[in-house]
Amino acid sequence: MEFLRQVLQIDDLDARFLVVYYPLIAALILLCLLYRRPAKTPAPLKQPPSRKGLLDRLAAAAITPNQITCIGLVLVTANCALYVWHRNPFLLGSGLMFAYLFDALDGVVARRQGRVTRFGGYLDAVIDRYQELVTFVAIGYVNDNWPLVFFAATGSMLTSYNKARAAMETEIDNKAWPDLLERPQRLWILCVALLGTYSLPWLLSGILILLGALTHFTALQRFVRAKRMLQAEDGVLR
Structure with a gap:
C-alpha cells in the first residue's frame, strides 16, 4: 500500500x-x-491436451x-x-x-x-x-467543464451519426471510411489525457478542445464523402 x-x-x-x-x-x-461449456465429443484419453490462448x-x-x-x-x-x-x-x-x-x-x-x-x-x-456519453458526463460533472465536454461529445456523436445515416440511404462499406479520428483513437487519447492530467492539470482541458476540433472535422469529412456518394447515385453532378 x-x-x-x-x-x-x-x-x-x-x-x-x-x-x-x-x-x-x-x-x-x-x-x-x-466457466466453459462441456465439449460435444470427449477427446481421446491418449491425446495430449492442446494449449489454448486467452x-x-x-x-x-x-x-x-x-x-x-x-x-x-x-x-x-x-x-x-x-x-x-x-x-x-x-x-x-x-x-x-x-x-x-x-x-x-x-x-x-x-x-x-x-x-x-x-x-x-x-x-x-x-x-x-x-x-462515450457516460464517460463524458462523469468528466464534465467532476471537473465542471461542461462546455468543453459538450464540444467533444457532440463531435463524437456526429462522427458516428454521419456514417450511420448514410448507411440508411445507400449500401456502404463499413471499413471504407478512412477518416481522421475513429472511435478507438479518440477513446485512447482521452484515456492518456486522464492519466497525464494527474501531473499536468491543464492536459485534460487541452485534450477535450483537441478532441472536439478533430471530431467535428472528422464529422465534416464523413458528410462530404456521404454527399459525393449519394449525389453520384442520384445522378447529380454537383
Whole structure:
C-alpha cells in the first residue's frame, strides 16, 4: 500500500481502491475462463491436451459476445461512477483502458464462436455510444467543464451519426471510411489525457478542445464523402 502511494502519488483512499478494483477484475476474467461449456465429443484419453490462448478460452466459455459487450458497458459505468466518488483521473484512465478492451473482445469472440449477427453489431454500436456519453458526463460533472465536454461529445456523436445515416440511404462499406479520428483513437487519447492530467492539470482541458476540433472535422469529412456518394447515385453532378 505504501509503495503504491509513493509511486502514484495518491492518498490512502485511492490506494485502497486500486488494491481492491484490479483483483476483482482479474477474478472476473478467471471466472470467464473457468466457466466453459462441456465439449460435444470427449477427446481421446491418449491425446495430449492442446494449449489454448486467452481468445480460444473465451470462445469456448459459456459466455456470448453480446454478454461481453454488456460487461464492457458495466465496467465503463462502474469506473465512471467511482470517479465521481474518488475524483482521481489516473484511476479513471487506467480503469477505462481495461474496460474498453471489451470493445475488441466481443467481435473476436463472435467470429470464433460463429455468432456474428446483425443484432450483435447493432447492440455493439448502441453500447459504444452509451460508453462515450457516460464517460463524458462523469468528466464534465467532476471537473465542471461542461462546455468543453459538450464540444467533444457532440463531435463524437456526429462522427458516428454521419456514417450511420448514410448507411440508411445507400449500401456502404463499413471499413471504407478512412477518416481522421475513429472511435478507438479518440477513446485512447482521452484515456492518456486522464492519466497525464494527474501531473499536468491543464492536459485534460487541452485534450477535450483537441478532441472536439478533430471530431467535428472528422464529422465534416464523413458528410462530404456521404454527399459525393449519394449525389453520384442520384445522378447529380454537383
